[in-house]
Amino acid sequence: MSTIYVSEPATKGKVLLTTSYGPVEIELWPKEAPKAVRNFVQLCLEGYYDGTVFHRVIKPFLVQGGDPTGTGEGGQSIYPAGVFPDEFHSRLRFNHRGLVACANAGRPNSNGSQFFITLDRCEWLDKKHTIFGKVIGDSIYNVLGLGELETGKDDRPTLDPLPQILSVEVLWNPFDDIVPRRLLMHPNFDSSEEKETEQKKKKVTKKLNLLSFGEEAEEDDKELLAVVVKTRITSSRDVLNENHDQGPKTEDVQLIMVKEDEGYKFDAPNKKEWADAHERVIASTVAWRKLLLMKKRIGSEFRAKRMAADIADDAGLHLLGDRQIHKQKKLIRKENADVVLAKLDRFKSTKFQGSD
Numbered sequence: 001m002s003t004i005y006v007s008e009p010a011t012k013g014k015v016l017l018t019t020s021y022g023p024v025e026i027e028l029w030p031k032e033a034p035k036a037v038r039n040f041v042q043l044c045l046e047g048y049y050d051g052t053v054f055h056r057v058i059k060p061f062l063v064q065g066g067d068p069t070g071t072g073e074g075g076q077s078i079y080p081a082g083v084f085p086d087e088f089h090s091r092l093r094f095n096h097r098g099l100v101a102c103a104n105a106g107r108p109n110s111n112g113s114q115f116f117i118t119l120d121r122c123e124w125l126d127k128k129h130t131i132f133g134k135v136i137g138d139s140i141y142n143v144l145g146l147g148e149l150e151t152g153k154d155d156r157p158t159l160d161p162l163p164q165i166l167s168v169e170v171l172w173n174p175f176d177d178i179v180p181r182r183l184l185m186h187p188n189f190d191s192s193e194e195k196e197t198e199q200k201k202k203k204v205t206k207k208l209n210l211l212s213f214g215e216e217a218e219e220d221d222k223e224l225l226a227v228v229v230k231t232r233i234t235s236s237r238d239v240l241n242e243n244h245d246q247g248p249k250t251e252d253v254q255l256i257m258v259k260e261d262e263g264y265k266f267d268a269p270n271k272k273e274w275a276d277a278h279e280r281v282i283a284s285t286v287a288w289r290k291l292l293l294m295k296k297r298i299g300s301e302f303r304a305k306r307m308a309a310d311i312a313d314d315a316g317l318h319l320l321g322d323r324q325i326h327k328q329k330k331l332i333r334k335e336n337a338d339v340v341l342a343k344l345d346r347f348k349s350t351k352f353q354g355s356d
Contacts, residue, residue, distance in 0.1 A: 011027035015041065025136050026133045032131075033087040040132060046180045046181060053163065053164040053165075056155045085111070095123060098135035100132060
């Protein structure tokens with residue numbers, strides 16, 4: 001049995017039926033049976049099933065309800081035609097109890113408001129009835145309790161009053177756009193306000209890293225320009241507390257990024273103006289980067305400066321060529337050696353004099 005449940009797709013959505021025999025929790029499959037789930041959820045939100053009875057019980061096969069007339073011949077769907085087509089999925093089969101499916105009029109594509117809950121396996125119903133949900137948890141035992149009722153003609157329970165659905169609560173609505181029809185018919189209902197509310201809930205983020213063409217490209221360019229104008233460009237003043245002019249200028253960046261409607265030409269008065277702006281941005285960016293590296297004490301510029309300072313500290317030779325520097329260093333080492341030898345000689349002479 002566990003392998004059967006693993007093969008079923010994940011559910012999304014949950015409804016609680018409060019019956020005269022206890023609660024019945026139902027999870028839904030909106031992806032696999034979207035029309036059936038939408039019909040069931042909207043009818044639940046509208047209170048369509050409140051007070052309806054389970055008019056048919058076949059032991060140990062099914063429990064059927066959802067007919068507001070209580071006769072088994074009534075009920076309509078939310079769709080204009082009153083019925084909707086079947087929806088079959090390869091991973092949804094009548095292979096265990098507790099499955100919730102649409103009850104039709106005995107012919108294909110005639111689903112309305114009625115539904116039934118299975119009490120056992122019934123594979124002969126595969127590809128004949130739309131499965132859109134399943135009973136979960138211990139509430140399956142309340143359904144099995146309904147299946148134990150005594151029945152009479154047309155499989156109708158003989159109990160008086162008949163077992164009924166007292167109320168329905170949608171715990172998890174898988175569709176955000178469902179609006180009960182009684183709310184739509186209310187004189188104070190404004191559909192425009194509802195749309196505005198939904199738009200506020202769903203903020204669309206424009207992906208500027210994707211390619212766009214035609215009118216979409218024009219809109220992308222306007223949005224990109226707005227971002228550039230509103231966003232303060234990072235400059236050397238921000239990082240190094242230096243002059244702001246050392247970073248790229250906003251007007252140069254705008255000049256480069258704005259495009260014309262046709263093609264991919266830059267919207268500058270002429271190509272030379274664009275080229276000058278491009279060079280200014282590159283030059284200022286390179287200078288700003290060098291300044292940043294100097295501040296962080298890294299990079300080739302800093303290493304060269306430090307090496308020159310070290311040489312200057314040794315002999316003040318930072319203005320000489322490489323060969324002259326090498327020669328001067330050799331002389332310095334020789335002079336240092338002569339000084340050490342002279343000190344050693346003085347030390348020896350004083351020592352020998354003291355011993356005499």
